[in-house]
Amino acid sequence: MSNNHILVIEDDLQISQFLQSSLKANGYHTLCAHTIAEGKRLLSANKPALLILDLNLPDGDGRELISYVRLNSDIPILVLSARQAEQEKVDCFNDGADDYLAKPFGVNELLARVKVALKRTAMMSLRDDVYHVGELTIDTINSTVLLNEQPVHLTPIEFKLLFILVTKPGKVFTHRQLLTDVWGAEYVDDTHYLRIHMGRLRARLEKTPATPRYILTEAGIGYRLTAT
Amino acid sequence: MSNNHILVIEDDLQISQFLQSSLKANGYHTLCAHTIAEGKRLLSANKPALLILDLNLPDGDGRELISYVRLNSDIPILVLSARQAEQEKVDCFNDGADDYLAKPFGVNELLARVKVALKRTAMMSLRDDVYHVGELTIDTINSTVLLNEQPVHLTPIEFKLLFILVTKPGKVFTHRQLLTDVWGAEYVDDTHYLRIHMGRLRARLEKTPATPRYILTEAGIGYRLTAT
DNA sequence: GGCTGGGTGTATCAATCACATAAACAAAAT
DNA sequence: ATTTTGTTTATGTGATTGATACACCCAGCC
Structure with a gap:
């Protein structure tokens, strides 16, 4: 079923590594992609529990990926972006994003938002046995x-x-x-x-x-x- | 049963009115409180579907209210605050907030985040559109x-x-x-x-x-x- | 009145589509 | 070795849809 990994799609190597180490330090398992194509592959192969997505990617608009994911998954999507524009935020939410964090952001806020998102899916899937x-x-x-x-x-x-x-x-x-x-x-x-x-x-x-x-x-x- | 109202707890009259009219313009029903005490009363009396909470209230710290609500409810809480401090955000999330928006914010972003939060609870309860x-x-x-x-x-x-x-x-x-x-x-x-x-x-x-x-x-x- | 015609509702039948099932066999997993 | 799964082919059934034809209502008009 659904794995308990967090997939980070981010092309900036420095940020990517930083995110990964922060997440790992907090007990999460991570996967990492640098392009949309790679992200799609990892998504269907690993079924991560959460997706952290940078909008600005080399091979296309991240928003396209949001819609793509929402075709057949309810996995929480946390969007990162260098842009502050309100319209972009609204667009992302409409596409199906769950949260939006503008750079620069603090790691602790990110971690807190990740935690909330995961807690929510845990609550949702609090299935009976x-x-x-x-x-x-x-x-x-x-x-x-x-x-x-x-x-x-x-x-x-x-x-x-x-x-x-x-x-x-x-x-x-x-x-x-x-x-x-x-x-x-x-x-x-x-x-x-x-x-x-x-x-x-x-x-x-x-x-x-x-x-x-x-x-x-x-x-x-x-x-x-x-x-x- | 949970009502389909949105409870806004905000002491600044101007912001409060602005929020209410924006929400109403988008088809939501609203309730309004200006103090924590009033908020608690409306919460138990009306069981709103979502809570928009300003942290800075005359009769106490809003965070106290978050913990109070979480004692017996999973209703989504969207926190508004004039402060940008990361620690405050993290604290709120730990207390049980679902989202945090620092002032000044755009109405459209707020509305988008409200929509996402409500969509999520709708998804949980299976009774969608x-x-x-x-x-x-x-x-x-x-x-x-x-x-x-x-x-x-x-x-x-x-x-x-x-x-x-x-x-x-x-x-x-x-x-x-x-x-x-x-x-x-x-x-x-x-x-x-x-x-x-x-x-x-x-x-x-x-x-x-x-x-x-x-x-x-x-x-x-x-x-x-x-x-x- | 009776005629006409546009816009409409509806009955009927045939073609097509979606689905269920079976069978058979190779590949893969256990 | 045995079970499970992927893949194909075929067949039957019922539901859905498209096509056609016809009936209707209400104007306006001679």
């Missing part, structure tokens, strides 16, 4: 599923899919979200895999897979679990 | 529509049409607008598509499709939704 939906019991710690008290065996991919769905019962997860979360961003178009594996999941969980009670499909959009 | 029009409930995140609490199934095109209309209830959307938004610019002249799909939409939403209550026709112009 065991979910109950109908006759289903899903234990996310032991990765086990019970149907009518009977254990059901799921393959890793099947469990990942069910796990995503069960974190927010009733919420529709788009094909895009599911594919990027389970397979990776480069599989966004392979809805076929989704169909096949959802089918296999249904075969295990539903008495009548043709008329599913738990895993509902939203045609043209994605899938969701029945709300309790 | 939900519109209510008469007996209709339209959830634009989960792409679901309720009529009298009963779920109504819409096709993608139907939902797109309804979605456009519901963003500005009462506003007339021209054939042209609707066609380009849903089908694409090259379909501007195919008004009959609109007629057909609006008809199907009515069949699903209206008890008496012949005398529509929600989807109204503006002959020669376009369609609109009844204003609430």
